[in-house]
Amino acid sequence: MTTYHPLTVTRVDRLLNGSATSVWLDVPPHLTSEYAWKPGQHLPIRLTIGGETVERSYSISSAVHRNDPLRITVKRVDGGLVSNWIADTLTASSTLDAASPRGTFTVDAHETQRRTIYLVAAGSGITPLYAMASSVLRDEPDSQVFLIYGNHDARSVLLSDEIDELVAAYPRRFAVAHVWGSTWSSWTSPFAKGRIDGSVLDRFIDKYPPYAQDAHYFLCGPGTMNRDVAGALLNLDVPRERIHSENYGGGAALWDDEEGVAAKISAVFRDTTHAVDADAGSTVLAALLAAGVDAPRGCEAGVCGTCTATLAGGTVHQRQAMALSAADARAGKILPCQAIATSPTVELRYDAG
């Protein structure tokens, strides 16, 4: 049972021409421990709008280095009941019912830690990451923070001034790279245009390599951003346990463990075509070996590249593809020892003769 208390709204800031709102809340002394929060957590609130009681949860965006009181920043969503009410109706000195902060997407800054914290944000996903950045910069003097932040254009950067202020306060330990989706140009140019994809991340990490080697990656954005960025980070050798994320506005799970489908495999090897059946989840190589085909193979772990083949039809999912370069992958090269069918028919031709 969630317990709500009415907290006094001390201030309301309309941001970006009213497309987002920061709400400052006063926690009375006797509730301080109940509303203690960790950067990255969100605050459940309850409202009654037009007779309907609704519950929402918004990330806490307070600047730890300024010792801000509790603050949430809410982006206006088209047709959204609560976000529009907050944007249009909520005023200072009213009250807002809030429950104690929650969430496990936290950065847990501590003085003795020495880390490199990468933050990847898109749109309003900045709010918990801003609190995290501010907290690490204040509380971990040996750590650095690098933020890559995707927005539509320079005019839609939420908390823009506060981010600039944080850079000015910690110029040697905090850097920001903006990525703008729009081709609209302004007098400043972003770090990159388009989406935060693998090549943008590669360039970002190359420009801001980890000095402290205990690196962690915090992702917060809408839709499929988290999954796309997590996939790109995995391709850059980042281990899963160092990637932390929170989804905004729903979206797919971070890790996609493909199960595959049963398929008819047609493999050309030394001018002979072998047709075999593969069970769902079986690798192409395993299916060929089970049928008695002496297919090329080496490490059977995606490392050596001995089994490299070219996909001629259908689709596969590869668990590992260390032996393949990005150019190989674009050219349709696959590693049968790692490939499981994701279409009912798969055709391939072995490179080895």
Next chain:
Amino acid sequence: MTALPAPSHLSGRMLHHLPVEAYTSEAWFAVEQERIFSNCWRYFGFAEDVSEPGQYVSRQIGLNNIVVVMGRDRRLRAFHNVCRHRGTQLIRAVGKTQKALTCPYHDWTYDLEGQLISVPSESREFGCVNKSELGLQAASVDIWRGMIMVHPDASAPPVTEFLGPVEKYLGPHDVDNLVEASMFTIDYEIEANWKIVVENYIDVYHLSHLHSETLNIYDHENAEYGWVGPHYHFREPLEENYAKATRSAGMLVIPEDELAAYVPMLWPGFGLAEAEASWSTFIITPLSPTRTHVENRTKMADASMWEQTRAAFSRTASLLSRAGAKYTGQDAAGKDDPMASGDFTQEDIYACEQQQKSLTSPYFVAGPASEGESPVLAHQDIVAEWVGYTR
């Protein structure tokens, strides 16, 4: 048959706070290797040594051979270079994209997180191998002051917990933005115990004497030194004329108003020489009780060799007393006499080796230690504490 008794002229004899055996015996050497040199954060190399994805370096650090490899996330990983199959020290990064570590003996292959991912002919040779329990053993790695540091324990506390407290006594050098001058890299062996080499480095008394003609550009009278935990720090101003010439010569690696030489000896055997126009390491590696390896690498301001040479000349040209030999003419034992070399490193090596030789003399007796040698006694006490020796 019983063991031979220890030579009587060695037993019970002291060099200040440590027994003479600490400088001569295999037993002390073995204990130091374990409790000092394999038991804390250690210098591994410069950050530049492993700075490209897929690049790797392995190095013996105390009892451990450690491999450091960089992933495409530009993050370093450190592992014990011991294949989990037969323990072979063959781990290297391989593959077209260098995303794996492999032992070429039987091709066991690990990913960059150390997970065992491939055992060739696994089902035929083993039936089944529990790969999840046979990952490479991780070590800790970090970058500090432009240097790669490693610790054999994967869950070691941060490097800054070990070295952070002494940082405020180190030079104001921006090491990350200096450039290695590889022509000044030297490594050499000294026929002496590693502690003799450290003690020489931190002996303030000898600077005005052994190096009377070679390090007279510094004002030893006004040296400040002390300890933070096991780390020794030392700072001395430049001699007045030399300071003036140095300011006008340029190519400084230090802000003009903080002109000084910082010469710390961090623990263990991790010396730095952070000076006015260069920044160098002095890495001490014990090879045996009586043999020690020293490696010096130098960084300078990012400028051409011609500019550096011109600045070096203009720093020293105006001085009345330029570097010279301690002994000249008939006092020199010959043209190869280190005392006539005019090179302070040659003078130090000579002093260390002659000190080591005397330790096995039946007539060796240590005299009193001077005020300027107080760091020597402090270092002996730290060694004693780390190995668990009590007088």
